[in-house]
Amino acid sequence: MFYRVVTNYQDATYTGHVALRALVPFARVPKAIAADPYALYVGAGRSLIHYPLRSQATMNLLGNAQAPQWEAEGWSIPATVAEFLGLFEDFPEPVRELIAAIPEQALFKWGL
Numbered sequence: 719m720f721y722r723v724v725t726n727y728q729d730a731t732y733t734g735h736v737a738l739r740a741l742v743p744f745a746r747v748p749k750a751i752a753a754d755p756y757a758l759y760v761g762a763g764r765s766l767i768h769y770p771l772r773s774q775a776t777m778n779l780l781g782n783a784q785a786p787q788w789e790a791e792g793w794s795i796p797a798t799v800a801e802f803l804g805l806f807e808d809f810p811e812p813v814r815e816l817i818a819a820i821p822e823q824a825l826f827k828w829g830l
Contacts, residue, residue, distance in 0.1 A: 788829035
């Protein structure tokens, strides 16, 4: 086994991007998204991907957006649907419907 000694250690710094992730029960997924469940959307400073899990029982949803500041360290900080919608308000309607379908307390965020 080999070990690498780090001699120029630096603290992590916030990149200016935040990731948001949710698992949405497939029964709540909009019909337009369910008909084409694998998709990647890219916009100015943002991206969003969704794909089914567990034999299409759950939809995984991951958004990445620019955010000027970050308030805490961690990868499981609760986020709100309103916050997610605000970052992706100009994305296509089915995407916004999918975001709106996220169950309460099923949305988390972390600074990158």
